[in-house]
Amino acid sequence: MIGLFDSGVGGLTVVRELLKKYPGVDFVYLGDTARYPYGNKSEETVERYAVEDAKFVIEKGAKLVIVACNTASSLAMDALREKYPDTAFLGVIQPAAELAVAESKVSIGVAGTRATVGSGVYEDVIRELNPKLKVYQKACPLFVPLVEEGMFKDQMTKMMVRRYLMSLRQKNVESLILGCTHYPFLQSLIQRFMGKKVKVINSAEAVVDKAKELKPELFKQSESAKQVIAFTDTSPHLDSLASKWLKRDIRVEKVSILDK
Amino acid sequence: MIGLFDSGVGGLTVVRELLKKYPGVDFVYLGDTARYPYGNKSEETVERYAVEDAKFVIEKGAKLVIVACNTASSLAMDALREKYPDTAFLGVIQPAAELAVAESKVSIGVAGTRATVGSGVYEDVIRELNPKLKVYQKACPLFVPLVEEGMFKDQMTKMMVRRYLMSLRQKNVESLILGCTHYPFLQSLIQRFMGKKVKVINSAEAVVDKAKELKPELFKQSESAKQVIAFTDTSPHLDSLASKWLKRDIRVEKVSILDK
Numbered sequence: 001m002i003g004l005f006d007s008g009v010g011g012l013t014v015v016r017e018l019l020k021k022y023p024g025v026d027f028v029y030l031g032d033t034a035r036y037p038y039g040n041k042s043e044e045t046v047e048r049y050a051v052e053d054a055k056f057v058i059e060k061g062a063k064l065v066i067v068a069c070n071t072a073s074s075l076a077m078d079a080l081r082e083k084y085p086d087t088a089f090l091g092v093i094q095p096a097a098e099l100a101v102a103e104s105k106v107s108i109g110v111a112g113t114r115a116t117v118g119s120g121v122y123e124d125v126i127r128e129l130n131p132k133l134k135v136y137q138k139a140c141p142l143f144v145p146l147v148e149e150g151m152f153k154d155q156m157t158k159m160m161v162r163r164y165l166m167s168l169r170q171k172n173v174e175s176l177i178l179g180c181t182h183y184p185f186l187q188s189l190i191q192r193f194m195g196k197k198v199k200v201i202n203s204a205e206a207v208v209d210k211a212k213e214l215k216p217e218l219f220k221q222s223e224s225a226k227q228v229i230a231f232t233d234t235s236p237h238l239d240s241l242a243s244k245w246l247k248r249d250i251r252v253e254k255v256s257i258l259d260k
Numbered sequence: 261m262i263g264l265f266d267s268g269v270g271g272l273t274v275v276r277e278l279l280k281k282y283p284g285v286d287f288v289y290l291g292d293t294a295r296y297p298y299g300n301k302s303e304e305t306v307e308r309y310a311v312e313d314a315k316f317v318i319e320k321g322a323k324l325v326i327v328a329c330n331t332a333s334s335l336a337m338d339a340l341r342e343k344y345p346d347t348a349f350l351g352v353i354q355p356a357a358e359l360a361v362a363e364s365k366v367s368i369g370v371a372g373t374r375a376t377v378g379s380g381v382y383e384d385v386i387r388e389l390n391p392k393l394k395v396y397q398k399a400c401p402l403f404v405p406l407v408e409e410g411m412f413k414d415q416m417t418k419m420m421v422r423r424y425l426m427s428l429r430q431k432n433v434e435s436l437i438l439g440c441t442h443y444p445f446l447q448s449l450i451q452r453f454m455g456k457k458v459k460v461i462n463s464a465e466a467v468v469d470k471a472k473e474l475k476p477e478l479f480k481q482s483e484s485a486k487q488v489i490a491f492t493d494t495s496p497h498l499d500s501l502a503s504k505w506l507k508r509d510i511r512v513e514k515v516s517i518l519d520k
Contacts, residue, residue: 033300033301034295034301034305035294035295040293040495040497040498041293041294041493041495042493042494042495045294045493114497115495141405141408141409142405142406142409142416144405145401145402145404145405146402148401149401149402155419156402156416156419156420159415159416160416233301233302233305234302235300235301235302235375237300237374238300
């Protein structure tokens with residue numbers, strides 16, 4: 001079974017990508033909506049939350065855990081691997097960075113939350129792959145609430161895309177990493193603003209491809225697949241968001257990971 | 261000592277109001293930034309968090325606890341009073357509703373988070389005070405992120421004020437309750453949009469006046485006042501936000517309430 005977790009609903013874009021290619025795969029997704037969002041929290045807190053989230057999906061049977069959250073991928077991978085040495089972990093950062101490096105000769109742009117950008121993790125990973133590449137980052141803190149309001153094509157969202165990404169466009173970056181799992185919903189708007197020459201990289205797509213490469217045996221499909229979506233807190237707004245994003249009716253489980 | 265808590269930084273608008281009138285008062289403020297925001301969480305979860313927050317400020321010596329959070333004020337007052345029968349609790353809803361009722365003959369508008377508006381709590385409280393008044397509510401979910409980005413006078417914020425509040429303006433409400441502790445920062449923008457005839461009610465101001473009425477003995481001032489601001493999680497962005505909002509350098513304490 002494949003495990004995935006995120007601070008909230010954002011990681012469902014990875015589930016969406018997974019189901020697009022492998023609709024009959026076994027998976028368990030945990031969204032830590034009771035403590036969402038992680039983006040403005042400290043490293044220590046994000047590590048503690050990530051370890052608790054991983055515990056839940058591992059206990060459900062996950063052999064590979066996709067950390068479908070950029071904040072946790074940038075801050076908590078070491079803590080996770082140390083705590084659960086027998087489980088494979090895959091963050092969303094490395095696969096997206098590899099794709100961007102393959103597409104770029106001079107410079108790469110990164111859009112993300114304040115925490116992800118502040119951590120400088122994309123810069124580090126890209127420089128390790130190709131030290132000659134320039135990396136320009138931009139924190140886009142309003143993108144998440146705009147996506148969660150479903151304002152994917154709204155005039156307000158267009159204005160914020162322009163405001164946040166103008167500096168990256170002016171730098172003529174060759175690729176732009178959408179460094180937050182919420183951002184794929186803004187992909188077409190961002191692609192239009194950045195222009196056709198810029199390769200906009202959806203990290204959800206990149207991580208699913210990488211996971212298949214790493215553990216192909218987990219991608220067996222069946223008609224009686226076990227597919228679990230769990231949140232640490234639910235609300236009608238969240239449930240409808242999840243159904244709308246995955247374009248199917250889903251049964252959402254509410255779980256507590258704090259009381260264990 | 262006066263205790264205050266909120267899901268995050270929003271309740272600092274109440275601290276600001278308190279210090280404006282009583283700069284030498286003893287207080288302890290807890291912002292539960294590690295689990296912020298409460299606005300989209302379930303009743304059960306908000307109750308549990310509020311009880312833990314209250315425990316912290318009561319253990320610090322608070323005799324009166326101002327629940328400086330609309331979501332917790334609308335969902336958790338009964339749970340708090342049941343759990344701590346010897347402590348006085350004051351939410352932000354009742355004082356603002358009383359002011360609005362005093363200012364209105366026909367109709368009142370309420371702007372708040374999705375959770376506050378969905379709970380219908382302002383409607384209930386206002387109807388109990390005067391059953392003839394009409395209450396029109398509007399959820400304004402983007403106001404909080406806009407305030408936290410410091411975009412108090414931004415073009416984007418103006419557009420969202422117009423979009424969210426147009427229907428209330430068209431109903432000719434006589435007063436408008438700012439039903440979220442973040443919103444006082446948008447007060448001048450909202451006042452301008454609603455027009456001079458509409459009384460815009462800042463719940464932070466209303467709750468401080470009510471607290472003084474209720475427990476005047478706690479408002480003694482001294483030069484060696486104990487003033488504590490604590491967060492369950494901190495970050496440079498949060499610290500600077502707090503200092504900027506309170507217009508003084510503050511020492512922020514980081515505490516864990518989960519591990520007790």
